[in-house]
Amino acid sequence: MLNLTREECRVILFLMSMALVGLGVNFALKVNSRIERVVKVDSNIAKIDLNQAKTEDLLSLRGISPKLAEKIIAYRNQHGPFRNLEELKEIKGIGDYRYEKLRDLFFVD
Amino acid sequence: MKRPLVWWTLLFCAGILAASLIKTTFLLAYGLMLAALILSFLSLRNRLKFNIFVSCFVFFLGAALWKNYQILPKCHISRYISYKSSFPYAIGGFIKNDPSVKGNKTTFIFQAEEIKFANLKSNCCGDVLVYVSSKKNLHYAEELILTGNLYRPFSFGRSHRQSYRDYLYNQGIRSIMHAKTVNLVVGLNKHRGSGLKRLALWSKAKMEEIFLKYNSPVAAGILDAMLLGEKRNVPVLINNAMIKSGTVHILVVSGFNVGIVAFAMVLFLKLMRLRKRVRFYLAVPLLVFYCLISGASTPVVRATVMAIVFMFGLFIKREPDIYNSLSIAALFILGFNPAQLFDVGFQLSFVSVISIVCLYPKIKSLLHADSLKIKGARLLIDGCLVSFSAWLGTMGFIAYYFKIFSPITVLANLFIVPLATLITLSGFSLIMIGLILPCLAPFFASTCELLVKLLLNINAFLIKLPVSCIYLP
Numbered sequence: 372m373l374n375l376t377r378e379e380c381r382v383i384l385f386l387m388s389m390a391l392v393g394l395g396v397n398f399a400l401k402v403n404s405r406i407e408r409v410v411k412v413d414s415n416i417a418k419i420d421l422n423q424a425k426t427e428d429l430l431s432l433r434g435i436s437p438k439l440a441e442k443i444i445a446y447r448n449q450h451g452p453f454r455n456l457e458e459l460k461e462i463k464g465i466g467d468y469r470y471e472k473l474r475d476l477f478f479v480d
Numbered sequence: 481m482k483r484p485l486v487w488w489t490l491l492f493c494a495g496i497l498a499a500s501l502i503k504t505t506f507l508l509a510y511g512l513m514l515a516a517l518i519l520s521f522l523s524l525r526n527r528l529k530f531n532i533f534v535s536c537f538v539f540f541l542g543a544a545l546w547k548n549y550q551i552l553p554k555c556h557i558s559r560y561i562s563y564k565s566s567f568p569y570a571i572g573g574f575i576k577n578d579p580s581v582k583g584n585k586t587t588f589i590f591q592a593e594e595i596k597f598a599n600l601k602s603n604c605c606g607d608v609l610v611y612v613s614s615k616k617n618l619h620y621a622e623e624l625i626l627t628g629n630l631y632r633p634f635s636f637g638r639s640h641r642q643s644y645r646d647y648l649y650n651q652g653i654r655s656i657m658h659a660k661t662v663n664l665v666v667g668l669n670k671h672r673g674s675g676l677k678r679l680a681l682w683s684k685a686k687m688e689e690i691f692l693k694y695n696s697p698v699a700a701g702i703l704d705a706m707l708l709g710e711k712r713n714v715p716v717l718i719n720n721a722m723i724k725s726g727t728v729h730i731l732v733v734s735g736f737n738v739g740i741v742a743f744a745m746v747l748f749l750k751l752m753r754l755r756k757r758v759r760f761y762l763a764v765p766l767l768v769f770y771c772l773i774s775g776a777s778t779p780v781v782r783a784t785v786m787a788i789v790f791m792f793g794l795f796i797k798r799e800p801d802i803y804n805s806l807s808i809a810a811l812f813i814l815g816f817n818p819a820q821l822f823d824v825g826f827q828l829s830f831v832s833v834i835s836i837v838c839l840y841p842k843i844k845s846l847l848h849a850d851s852l853k854i855k856g857a858r859l860l861i862d863g864c865l866v867s868f869s870a871w872l873g874t875m876g877f878i879a880y881y882f883k884i885f886s887p888i889t890v891l892a893n894l895f896i897v898p899l900a901t902l903i904t905l906s907g908f909s910l911i912m913i914g915l916i917l918p919c920l921a922p923f924f925a926s927t928c929e930l931l932v933k934l935l936l937n938i939n940a941f942l943i944k945l946p947v948s949c950i951y952l953p
Contacts, residue, residue: 373484373531380524387517387537394513394544398506404553406602 421459421477422452432476439464453479488538489807495542496818506547513540546818557592557606558654561630569630570596571657572623574672576607578681578775579618582712586612589653590626607652609633612659620681621673628659642824642881650819680772684708687773690914691907694925699932702731706900707907709733709774718936724949725942726871726878726889730900733774735783735829740904741770742787760795764788778813778820779829785809786833802837806830824881828874835873840865860894867893879952888948892939899935906931 375383419428421443429440439462446462447453456479460470499509516537523529552559557571572594579588588610595604610626618624633645633656648654687708691700701713709732711719722728729736745766749759771784786805793800810830813820820826843865844850852858871889879885886892910924942948 373487373534374482375484375527375531380530383534384517384520384524387520387534390541391510391513391517394541394548395510398510398548398551401548401551401553404555404605406555406604 418476418478421456421479422447423480424477434469434472434476455479483801483803483807485804485807485811487535489810491535491538492542492811492814493821495539495544496546496814496821497542498539499543499546500822504543504547506544506551509540509544509547513537513544516540542814542818545815549818552654553605555602555604556654557595557604557608557630558632560595560597560602560604561632561655568597568627569657570625570627571604571608571630572596572625573608574621574623575618576620576673578620578684579616580710580712581615584613584615586614586616586618588618590624590657606654609648609653609656610659611656621678623672626657626659628657630655630657632656642822646822647824650817650823652817652819676769677772680769683769684710684773686915687911690911690921694910694914694921695929695932698936699925699929702932702935703903703907703910703928705731706737706904707733707774707911709777709780721936721939721943723882723884724886724888725892725896725939726886726949727892727896727900727939730896732779733777734779735786735833736897736900737774737904738767738770738780738783738787740901741908742767742791744905744908746791756795760791763791778823778825781813782806782809782826782829782833785812802833806833806837824877828877831873831877832870836866836869839869839872843869863894863897864890867897883952885950885952886948887950888942888945892942895938895942896935899931899938903928903931903935 419432424443426437426440426444429435429443430437435443442462442464443459446458450458453459456470456474456477459465459473459477460467465473516533520530520533520537523533560569571590571592573590573592576589576591579586581587590608590610592604592606592608595602608630612618632654633648648656688700688704688710691703695703697713698715698718701715702718705711705714711731714731719728719731722731742763745763746759749762754762767784767787771780774780786802786809789805789808790800790802793805813826844862847861847865849858849861849865852861868890871893875885906924906928910921910928913924914921
């Protein structure tokens with residue numbers, strides 16, 4: 372037998388009610404939590420359009436030297452816009468290995 | 481019944497245990513809770529009925545809390561993990577603890593807030609254990625975007641024993657990420673989390689610097705583990721030797737360390753001639769701060785809550801009761817995370833204290849230890865009996881979980897514990913002197929060094945004794 376006074380009983384009842392409500396709210400929040408802001412991210416969002424890129428855009432990318440940037444611009448001026456990324460391989464200085472590194476940085480619209 | 485809190489704590493634990501064993505739903509437990517509450521209201525005038533319904537409420541509260549803990553929100557990160565896909569996941573969020581660097585690996589707990597995979601980006605929640613396979617200078621509360629493989633923890637343990645997955649689940653971690661390359665972690669230089677915890681971790685780093693500056697790496701590592709709860713610099717050989725002798729508990733910040741800190745703190749404040757009220761107001765935040773510095777592990781939280789309840793009892797001039805303070809500590813920890821009931825650390829921490837409190841006085845009166853007239857002999861016997869009581873209580877758990885039986889533990893603790901107390905006190909003195917009078921710090925550091933060497937040599941001698949440690953099948 373727990374020797375509780377009337378005041379203690381009331382305090383206990385208050386705490387019990389608090390615990391009940393708190394737990395209920397926590398459960399409701401969990402159950403009603405929703406997956407928000409599901410958006411389709413454009414895969415090209417962080418990439419640069421190869422046909423619009425200026426020299427400074429190209430230089431901002433890792434792995435592109437000023438010389439290579441000049442060559443890309445010169446190729447575009449000479450042959451017109453790039454039709455696909457594979458065309459990069461035709462530039463002197465871009466082999467298969469470098470192409471693999473660069474392909475994730477560009478897109479062709 | 482003199483201690484209603486003890487009774488309710490037992491019922492609360494029984495509720496958690498029952499809910500983990502019986503297949504039931506949260507709503508059923510919640511409905512029963514509600515019924516018990518209404519009946520308690522109605523039977524306010526009849527004490528017996530009131531007590532019964534309150535007890536029922538506490539039992540169902542434990543069960544409902546456990547069921548609620550197991551329900552994961554719809555946006556929980558573990559729900560996004562696909563078994564068959566191997567695409568990399570990118571998660572955004574912040575670091576939730578102090579990252580640990582060991583060898584060439586950085587590990588931390590990450591609170592995820594955003595996830596991106598297969599061109600989809602959405603909000604998420606939940607903790608992720610992150611491994612980065614390189615040394616990274618990361619800090620608590622730093623906001624990051626991580627990219628790597630995300631998976632659920634595997635269970636390699638035998639079905640009837642606790643596995644690593646169970647351990648992680650008990651800590652609230654349900655997913656692991658391996659961020660393999662350095663480039664994949666991008667710091668955004670924003671800070672989140674609690675400012676107090678950041679301050680605690682900054683203080684910890686400063687204290688570690690003092691240890692490393694004035695001590696040898698081994699002594700600094702041991703001081704770091706004993707005082708600040710950081711075990712990463714303790715050599716594996718020393719750790720294993722301490723496990724064999726059953727004294728590894730001194731290498732982590734446990735209730736024992738918090739007790740020493742609380743005692744030293746109160747003594748220091750008393751020496752400053754501060755009034756009781758002021759001492760209490762200063763000691764409580766300092767203890768909480770120390771709890772944060774040492775990583776707020778279960779034994780530390782347990783000991784901190786117990787110390788605060790104890791001091792509060794003295795403060796309001798009520799007789800402090802160890803059973804009540806132990807119950808409050810248990811309710812506090814289980815209220816936050818009911819899965820801690822199944823955690824080895826929680827069980828060992830509480831069982832050792834309960835066995836010391838229950839068994840020690842009984843064994844003492846059985847052996848008539850008080851009748852000894854020589855004070856030194858009485859103290860020695862007391863130390864032996866405390867160590868023996870803790871060993872007796874935890875022996876079964878250690879044999880079950882770790883498959884090890886160390887008969888040398890009682891003897892080892894008899895020598896190691898007083899030394900550990902001295903090391904803890906001298907370590908704190910070194911920190912104080914290192915901050916106030918750095919010119920005197922090398923002398924204090926020499927004392928620490930000597931004590932650590934003594935501790936290691938005694939431990940090495942003890943484990944060489946025949947049948948000091950038996951590995952169970």
